[in-house]
Structures are given as structure tokens and as C-alpha cells.
Amino acid sequence: MNENKRNFYVGIFVIIGILCSGYLIIVMGDLSVFFKDRYTVHGYFSSASGLKKNAVVELAGVKIGHVSAISIDTQFLVAKVVLDIDRKIAISEDSIASIKTAGIIGEKYIEILPGGSDTVLAHGDDIENTESSLDIESLIRKFIFSENAL
Numbered sequence: 001m002n003e004n005k006r007n008f009y010v011g012i013f014v015i016i017g018i019l020c021s022g023y024l025i026i027v028m029g030d031l032s033v034f035f036k037d038r039y040t041v042h043g044y045f046s047s048a049s050g051l052k053k054n055a056v057v058e059l060a061g062v063k064i065g066h067v068s069a070i071s072i073d074t075q076f077l078v079a080k081v082v083l084d085i086d087r088k089i090a091i092s093e094d095s096i097a098s099i100k101t102a103g104i105i106g107e108k109y110i111e112i113l114p115g116g117s118d119t120v121l122a123h124g125d126d127i128e129n130t131e132s133s134l135d136i137e138s139l140i141r142k143f144i145f146s147e148n149a150l
Helices: 003-028 031-035 136-145
Strands: 038-045 056-059 062-073 078-086 096-101 108-113 129-131
Antiparallel strands (some): 038 078, 056 062, 062 078
């Protein structure tokens, strides 16, 4: 076989392999986030312990977004969580955002409980009603060190 012909076929094979790998990375790695239309809302929690960036945001058990950033609000000294929500999902202003745990010691995620208001949150709005996660360590500490434990 001619050297140039062999190099051509190897090049085509490499290009096809790179395209297939890129497709798998986008689909399996959930990089489809870059291709979806999303809007941002903020939630303020007294504790965001265990919550991580890119954690899932769910409504009725269905993924509707992810956590894009977690920081400290320096004015009120609470955790500020930035949520990227699918634009097709309208969240009412009286919805409740709760930090939940998947299983007993699983990953933390945000669950949105829908409200009944007709007014929906827009890009950059704040979710007023939030619930922090249950801190199991502090509960155990209170039980162990309480005088009335047994």
C-alpha cells in the first residue's frame, strides 16, 4: 500500500475517533449545560454544609438545574447559593428551596417545593424561603453531651 494512502486512512480514523470521543464527553459528562437556556436565582441559607458546586437542583424529583456557585454574603453572614434553572421551568416567588441529602450519608442537593403564587422569579431574583440541611453531627453532639441523654 502506498505510504500516503495509509497516512490518509489513519488520519480519517483519528478524526472519527476524536469526534466520537467528543460526543461521548458531551453526552455522558452532562456538558449539555452549556447548550441549554438557563436563568439564575439566588438562595440564602444559614448553613450550606456539604453542598457542592454543580449539585443537582430538583423539582418534584426531576432535575431542573444545578448549583453554579456557593459563597458568603458578607452583609448578612449567610451562605449565598447561586442556582442555574432551566428557562422552561417557572418557579413562583413563594417557592421553598431546601438543602436535602440523597440517602443517609449521600450527596447534598437542592429541592424546590413549588408555591402557589402567580408571580414567577426572573433572572437574578432571590428565593425568599429557604431551609438549611439537617446537621447530623450537631444532633449527635447534643445527644451525647446532654445531661438528660439517658
